[in-house]
Amino acid sequence: MDTLSNLGIGFGVAFTPLNLLVAAIGAFLGTIVGVLPGLGPINGVAMLVPICFAMGLPPETALILLAAVYVGAEYGGRITSILLNVPGEAASVMTTLDGYPLARQGLGAVALSLSAWASFVGSSIAILGIALLAPLVARFALAFGPAEYFVLMIFAFCALTSLLGDNPVKGILMAAIGLAISTVGVDSNSGVYRYTFDLPQLADGIDFTVVVIGLFAIAEMLQMLEKLLSGHKVEVTSSGRKIFSLKEMAFTWWTTVRSGVLGFVIGVLPGAGASVASAVAYSNEKRLHESRDPDAKFGRGDMRGLVAPEAANNAAATGSFIPMLTLGVPGSGTTAVMMGALTLYNITPGPVLFETKPELVWGLIASLAVANVILLLMNVPMVRVFASMLAIPGYILVPGILAISFIGVYAISGSVFDLLMMTAIGVVGYFMVKVKMPMAPLVLGVVLGDLMEQNFRRGLSITNGDPVIFVSSTICITLWILALAVVIVPPALRAYGKRGNRPPAV
Amino acid sequence: MTINDRMAGIAGLLLAAFLAVFGWGLQAPFAYEPVGPRAFPLGLSLVIALCSGWLIYKGGGEAEPNPPGANLRISLMVGLIAGYAFLFVWLGFVIANTIMVVFVGRLFGGSWVKAVITGVAMSVLFFLLFDKVLDVVLPTGLLGGLL
Numbered sequence: 001m002d003t004l005s006n007l008g009i010g011f012g013v014a015f016t017p018l019n020l021l022v023a024a025i026g027a028f029l030g031t032i033v034g035v036l037p038g039l040g041p042i043n044g045v046a047m048l049v050p051i052c053f054a055m056g057l058p059p060e061t062a063l064i065l066l067a068a069v070y071v072g073a074e075y076g077g078r079i080t081s082i083l084l085n086v087p088g089e090a091a092s093v094m095t096t097l098d099g100y101p102l103a104r105q106g107l108g109a110v111a112l113s114l115s116a117w118a119s120f121v122g123s124s125i126a127i128l129g130i131a132l133l134a135p136l137v138a139r140f141a142l143a144f145g146p147a148e149y150f151v152l153m154i155f156a157f158c159a160l161t162s163l164l165g166d167n168p169v170k171g172i173l174m175a176a177i178g179l180a181i182s183t184v185g186v187d188s189n190s191g192v193y194r195y196t197f198d199l200p201q202l203a204d205g206i207d208f209t210v211v212v213i214g215l216f217a218i219a220e221m222l223q224m225l226e227k228l229l230s231g232h233k234v235e236v237t238s239s240g241r242k243i244f245s246l247k248e249m250a251f252t253w254w255t256t257v258r259s260g261v262l263g264f265v266i267g268v269l270p271g272a273g274a275s276v277a278s279a280v281a282y283s284n285e286k287r288l289h290e291s292r293d294p295d296a297k298f299g300r301g302d303m304r305g306l307v308a309p310e311a312a313n314n315a316a317a318t319g320s321f322i323p324m325l326t327l328g329v330p331g332s333g334t335t336a337v338m339m340g341a342l343t344l345y346n347i348t349p350g351p352v353l354f355e356t357k358p359e360l361v362w363g364l365i366a367s368l369a370v371a372n373v374i375l376l377l378m379n380v381p382m383v384r385v386f387a388s389m390l391a392i393p394g395y396i397l398v399p400g401i402l403a404i405s406f407i408g409v410y411a412i413s414g415s416v417f418d419l420l421m422m423t424a425i426g427v428v429g430y431f432m433v434k435v436k437m438p439m440a441p442l443v444l445g446v447v448l449g450d451l452m453e454q455n456f457r458r459g460l461s462i463t464n465g466d467p468v469i470f471v472s473s474t475i476c477i478t479l480w481i482l483a484l485a486v487v488i489v490p491p492a493l494r495a496y497g498k499r500g501n502r503p504p505a506v
Numbered sequence: 507m508t509i510n511d512r513m514a515g516i517a518g519l520l521l522a523a524f525l526a527v528f529g530w531g532l533q534a535p536f537a538y539e540p541v542g543p544r545a546f547p548l549g550l551s552l553v554i555a556l557c558s559g560w561l562i563y564k565g566g567g568e569a570e571p572n573p574p575g576a577n578l579r580i581s582l583m584v585g586l587i588a589g590y591a592f593l594f595v596w597l598g599f600v601i602a603n604t605i606m607v608v609f610v611g612r613l614f615g616g617s618w619v620k621a622v623i624t625g626v627a628m629s630v631l632f633f634l635l636f637d638k639v640l641d642v643v644l645p646t647g648l649l650g651g652l653l
Binding site for chain 1: 534554580607644
């Protein structure tokens with residue numbers, strides 16, 4: 001009953017007044033970030049990382065705040081999807097399909113509360129999954145040597161690039177650029193200065209917050225300017241009922257549970273994040289019901305079509321903590337940013353974390369559960385408050401984002417050089433987005449670069465330079481096969497789907 | 507003119523060349539390990555070059571052209587952000603932020619009056635919130651004596 005006693009430690013951490021407060025604030029901020037179109041979990045988390053650090057929050061508290069923001073954003077994304085047909089963030093695209101028709105039928109409030117419930121169930125399933133599964137994975141990962149880690153990271157990159165975009169070459173390119181950024185600075189093994197050009201500001205390398213905020217705040221802002229967003233006014237259409245009925249809950253129960261489990265499994269895989277999970281869950285439910293149930297009206301306001309993506313995206317967001325916590329290899333852009341936050345505290349996530357910092361790991365797991373309850377309680381009555389955030393005009397919102405980004409980066413480095421570099425990275429990032437380069441592999445590269453190079457060199461040191469070390473264990477070979485499979489199978493499936501002249505599954 | 511994959515590929519090739527040229531001479535004075543500090547960057551340079559070459563070869567991927575006037579606004583915005591970065595420490599947060607909010611606010615469609623009110627209010631509020639309440643130290647700059 002190790003898990004139970006560990007959960008006890010976790011709830012002990014989660015229920016300290018500071019951490020409770022932080023979880024509530026994070027849940028609130030996260031929901032707002034999720035509501036605002038253009039800002040997703042990764043933007044919110046990226047902007048908060050340096051501020052957490054500068055405020056001197058202890059690591060577990062900072063991680064709890066970031067995790068609450070992350071999960072909150074998955075809750076918040078659904079609000080505009082349902083009310084306006086505008087997904088607040090990428091993972092809630094599928095929610096518009098049935099959510100918006102429901103709102104048009106005057107069931108907006110019911111759809112909002114039912115989807116909040118589905119999100120809650122999805123997250124709860126995933127939290128349970130983490131508590132049961134994470135220690136096992138961590139124990140297994142203790143057997144990993146440098147070679148295994150190196151190949152594992154290769155696998156993570158393969159999974160991320162292959163599942164995210166339609167152009168894997170761009171994914172590999174971005175991953176390599178990210179890794180290259182991480183080589184700037186003093187090489188810790190030999191003391192050689194790499195790409196620093198005698199600038200003292202570069203000796204410690206390019207800070208990851210500078211890269212992340214440049215890419216996810218500055219570049220995003222330039223894109224907003226391109227579209228020139230203005231405030232939307234939203235009315236929460238009132239119907240007779242504010243909340244879903246027990247009958248509706250029973251009607252959608254198995255869909256919710258199925259999608260939650262599916263979302264969790266997809267979330268655990270590196271690379272496939274919440275967006276993939278919600279799409280797969282939706283098409284799965286659609287296929288399952290449309291053949292049997294003549295009353296199914298997916299795409300025209302079926303409640304099962306509403307709960308499936310919501311349960312799945314929350315479960316996936318929560319599940320994606322597993323690879324980060326247990327292996328130290330984040331599976332998504334957002335968890336990569338969180339791992340970067342931990343490295344600011346000189347904490348390297350990985351299997352030993354469960355032994356050395358149980359209060360951090362289990363505190364996080366318990367706090368996810370607490371934040372989840374807070375989010376459910378917050379999201380049912382306060383939908384109007386969050387929807388009203390959309391009325392914030394661009395001339396307040398955008399300078400606000402810019403100011404917070406600058407405060408964060410300045411707080412960490414205190415240097416004008418970093419502020420300028422962040423601006424430059426933002427401009428480059430804007431062009432990258434323009435030509436549809438995926439950002440997540442780049443972030444993963446920046447965060448993992450040092451670890452990957454160290455493991456690569458350490459592995460080769462063991463065999464005195466013979467690369468056979470990377471294929472010498474069963475784990476390595478299995479990981480290579482998985483990496484190859486994840487690159488080859490999805491395009492092959494897509495090609496097969498096209499030839500059979502069927503609509504693609506997603 | 508719009509940018510496309512081929513241009514991205516050319517930029518990638520330049521980056522790869524940059525990494526290779528400045529990475530070539532990276533050698534440790536005393537080598538304790540079989541793989542020195544330059545293997546990893548040079549390997550990455552190769553990967554970047556190969557991917558960029560592929561993008562140049564394939565071509566296509568035209569980015570959507572910006573709506574008229576957007577390029578000018580984006581350039582102005584970049585200028586404003588860079589200016590904000592330069593002035594952030596020298597003028598101090600409150601003054602630099604007010605200036606930034608006013609002009610960025612104008613760019614995002616606020617009237618002069620609204621932009622100025624937002625600028626002053628946001629700067630003072632954020633300074634109090636971050637510097638005084640949350641202990642995130644901000645530069646005081648010209649107002650150093652007052653704050």
